[in-house]
Structures are given as C-alpha cells and as structure tokens.
Amino acid sequence: MGWERVRLEFARGVSVRFADRDEALRQVERVAERGTRFPVVVYGPEGCGKTALFRQAVEILKSHGYGVVYVNPAASVKDEKVVSTEDVKEIVGATVGLLEPAAATLAEKAFELVSRLLSVKRRVAVILDEVFQAVGPERAEVYVKALLDAIEYPSARYESFVAIIGSSEGTTRARVARHSWATIRVLWNMAREGFKELYDQIPGPGLDFDSAWRLTGGNPRYLAMLYEHGWDAGSLVEEVVSARRLKAFASRLTPLQLEALSEAVEDPDRLLEYLKRGEPSIERLVDSLVELNLVAEIPDRGYGWLDKAPPEKDPSLGIGRFYAWQTPIHREAVRRALSGVHERA
Ligand SMILES: Nc1ncnc2c1ncn2[C@@H]1O[C@H](COP(=O)(O)OP(=O)(O)OP(=O)(O)O)[C@@H](O)[C@H]1O
Ligand SMILES: [Mg+2]
Structure with missing residues (x-):
C-alpha cells in the first residue's frame, strides 16, 4: 500500500x-486498478x-500513477476549490485560470480539464465535489451525461480514467438514477x-462515547x-432549528402533514405508509424533508453502499428500512420545531 492516511481539519485547532x-478505501483501490466505466x-x-473520503482518494489514486484533480466549487477556502497532484498542476492552473471563476464556470471547466489532462497523462482522475449545486440540481443528469461522453468518446487514447462526483443534494438522486x-x-x-x-x-472529549454516538449517529x-458547542447538544439542536428555519417550516404544514411528520419522528418509515395514500401534500412533505437535508431515502442494505451499510433498522438513531433521519440531531431539531406548533395549537 503506497499511500498514507491524510490529516483533516476537524475543528478549530484540532486536526x-x-x-x-x-x-470504502478498498473500493477506491479497485476503482484505481480498473478505472470507472x-x-x-x-x-x-x-x-x-x-x-x-475524496481527499483520501486523491492520495490513493496518486499512488496508482494518476494525475488527479479535485474540484469543489462550493469550498469556502479558495485553496480548496481546486486541488491537484504536482504532475498536472501546470495544466490545471492554465485551464482554470488565475482569476477566480464563478462556481458554475468552475464546474463547466471540468470538461475542458478532462480533455486537456487526457492529452498529457495516460491515467487521469477527476473528483468533482458538490458540482450539482454549482450547475443547478435540475442539470445534474445532463452534467453526468457530459462526463460519461468524456469517458466514452475521449479526445485522446488513455489507459485509465476515473470520474467521481460527490453530492449532498438528495433531490438529484432520483434524476440521476433514472x-x-x-x-x-x-x-x-x-x-x-x-x-x-x-x-x-x-482532545479531552467532554462527553462519553455512548452519548456522542447516540446524538450524532456516527x-x-x-x-x-458538538465539540464546538462545548458538548451542549441542546444549543446545537437550537442552532439547527433556527439555521434551517424549522419553526416557520413546521408552522406552514397542513394538519395531515403535521400528523405524518410527528409519526416520522418516532419512525421514519411511517413516511412510506403515508405516501402510499397517494396524497400530493405528503409527497411535497417528503420532498421538502429530503431537500432540507433532514431525511434521506436509503437503498437496500445489500446494494450500492460505499462503506458499511447502516443497520437494517435502528429506532434509537432514527434509521428505518426505507427512510432515515440524517442524524438523531436532525430528528431532535424537527421534534423541537413540532412541539412549538403543538403548543400554539
Ligand atoms: N473518515 C474520517 N476520519 C476523520 N475525520 C473525518 C472523517 N470523515 C469526515 N471527517 C471529519 O468530518 C468533517 C465533515 O466531513 P466532510 O466535510 O467530509 O463531510 P461531507 O459529507 O463532505 O459534508 P457535506 O455534505 O456538507 O459536503 C471533516 O471536516 C472531517 O474533519
Ligand atoms: Mg463535502
């Protein structure tokens, strides 16, 4: 194994x-050996x-002789928007330009980068983090297709090409999957x-491991x-409620949506039961929960996981068979927002 584990900034002053x-790392190794179809x-x-994981993947791909470029138009730090291995730095710099391009332009430039890199390296990897956000979620599928074209109709003969896209936009998954x-x-x-x-x-966690696990779900x-909130879970939950304006969100819900959401706090799979009724308002509710990054639709445990699949069902963490709260903190934030509505009612 010719690579080392990277160091990451965890919180201010803690790496x-x-x-x-x-x-997941084994899967990245396999991808490095074979390229991605x-x-x-x-x-x-x-x-x-x-x-x-992508930061770690850069190291793995590099050790397999790839020229690697990682692009994240959403990165807040300028130096983290484009990261590349030494061997392709010059070409990446020349393509992306010295001026800071707008997020969407940066995402578009990836295609030009791919074709330029393929003309100088036989092994090329591009990792595009949060590009759907930059080009607009409604264009996610078109973007993926353009990348596939770059693999299938390359401008130069290459030996191996790897393309990885990362997204937290759950709403684009159905579009890409179709x-x-x-x-x-x-x-x-x-x-x-x-x-x-x-x-x-x-350093010196102010919370025992079991509680940290129960609150964050890993x-x-x-x-x-939590660390930055001095291990005060209550204040972190409050912050999630206010940052996502969950009280306003809850106050706009219809009685049926409120009923479904209250039950989903106890068991996220209840959403599926409500969806089966064919009520458009419930579809809108589930879409909003996914869009607000509160709930995720989760695939079969036997298929498609990059690392270990979550447990089949874990009510304590808010994980159901078909739907899951992203973390118990998200669930807690919704519970809190709902209690405000019930109090006013
Ligand atoms: N395997 C890991 N080992 C150590 N720290 C990790 C690991 N994975 C993530 N982290 C830490 O957790 C933080 C959040 O992870 P990261 O930014 O990769 O999440 P993400 O899935 O990309 O989030 P987003 O959806 O917001 O883009 C990182 O800054 C890092 O400090
Ligand atoms: Mg990220």
Whole structure:
C-alpha cells in the first residue's frame, strides 16, 4: 500500500487522521486498478465524510500513477476549490485560470480539464465535489451525461480514467438514477467502531462515547459541531432549528402533514405508509424533508453502499428500512420545531 492516511481539519485547532472507512478505501483501490466505466456519483448525509473520503482518494489514486484533480466549487477556502497532484498542476492552473471563476464556470471547466489532462497523462482522475449545486440540481443528469461522453468518446487514447462526483443534494438522486449514465454509491455516517477511532482523537472529549454516538449517529461533522458547542447538544439542536428555519417550516404544514411528520419522528418509515395514500401534500412533505437535508431515502442494505451499510433498522438513531433521519440531531431539531406548533395549537 503506497499511500498514507491524510490529516483533516476537524475543528478549530484540532486536526485528525482519516479514520476507518476501510471498505470504502478498498473500493477506491479497485476503482484505481480498473478505472470507472461510468462516472461514480456519491451521495450521503451532510457531513458524513464524503469530502474527507475524496481527499483520501486523491492520495490513493496518486499512488496508482494518476494525475488527479479535485474540484469543489462550493469550498469556502479558495485553496480548496481546486486541488491537484504536482504532475498536472501546470495544466490545471492554465485551464482554470488565475482569476477566480464563478462556481458554475468552475464546474463547466471540468470538461475542458478532462480533455486537456487526457492529452498529457495516460491515467487521469477527476473528483468533482458538490458540482450539482454549482450547475443547478435540475442539470445534474445532463452534467453526468457530459462526463460519461468524456469517458466514452475521449479526445485522446488513455489507459485509465476515473470520474467521481460527490453530492449532498438528495433531490438529484432520483434524476440521476433514472438513466444508466452513472454508478450511484451511498456513503452513510460512520459505523460505531470507526467513529470511536475518530472520537478517540479529540482532545479531552467532554462527553462519553455512548452519548456522542447516540446524538450524532456516527456523523463526523455533527461530532465536530458538538465539540464546538462545548458538548451542549441542546444549543446545537437550537442552532439547527433556527439555521434551517424549522419553526416557520413546521408552522406552514397542513394538519395531515403535521400528523405524518410527528409519526416520522418516532419512525421514519411511517413516511412510506403515508405516501402510499397517494396524497400530493405528503409527497411535497417528503420532498421538502429530503431537500432540507433532514431525511434521506436509503437503498437496500445489500446494494450500492460505499462503506458499511447502516443497520437494517435502528429506532434509537432514527434509521428505518426505507427512510432515515440524517442524524438523531436532525430528528431532535424537527421534534423541537413540532412541539412549538403543538403548543400554539
Ligand atoms: N473518515 C474520517 N476520519 C476523520 N475525520 C473525518 C472523517 N470523515 C469526515 N471527517 C471529519 O468530518 C468533517 C465533515 O466531513 P466532510 O466535510 O467530509 O463531510 P461531507 O459529507 O463532505 O459534508 P457535506 O455534505 O456538507 O459536503 C471533516 O471536516 C472531517 O474533519
Ligand atoms: Mg463535502
């Protein structure tokens, strides 16, 4: 194994070593050996570790002789918008330009980058993080198709090409899935043992591991946020409620939507029962929950997971067979917003 685990900024002043995800890393190794026949589109709850995994994937692909470029139009730090291996730095710089391009332009430039890179390297990997957000979710499928064309009709003869797209826009999944233009993989929050490996790297955690697990469901970003909130889960939940304006959201719901959502807080699979009634208002509710990154639709446990699948059903973490709360904190935030509506009623 010719690569090392990367270090990641976990919270202000705390860096950690990339933990666990062994199964996902094995899949990246396999991709590096064979290339991707189709672009691989990775979905997963916000903060579950997609970008961290891509950072690690850059190292793995590099060790397999790839010229790698990672593009994230949504990155807040300029230096993190475009990251590439030394061998292709010049060409990447010349293509992307010295001026800071707008997010959508950066996403579009990826195609030009691919064709230029293929003319100088026999092994090329592009990792496009959050590009759907940049080009507009309604264009997600067109974007994937354009990338597939770059693989199928290359401008130069290449030996191996890898294309990975990351997205937390759950709403685009159905659009991308209705064509056979991509391989869809879902990354869930970390499994308990792997999450412990991350937790153990945090200086003097002010919360026991069981509580950290119960609150975050293995989501590393929410663990970092808990840390930054001085381990005060209540204030973190309050922040989620206000940042997403969940009280306003709840106050706009119809009595039927409120009933469905209250039951979904206890068991997310109740959403499916309500959907079966064919009520358009319930479809709108579920769409909003996915769009607000509160709930995720989860595929069969036996298929399509990038790392370990979540448990078949875990009511304590809000995980059902078909739907799951992204983390218990998201569920708690909705519970709190709903209690406000019930109090006023
Ligand atoms: N395997 C890991 N080992 C150690 N830390 C991790 C790991 N995965 C994620 N993290 C930490 O959790 C934070 C959130 O992860 P990351 O930004 O990768 O999530 P994401 O899925 O890309 O989120 P978003 O949907 O918002 O883009 C990272 O900054 C990193 O500190
Ligand atoms: Mg990310």
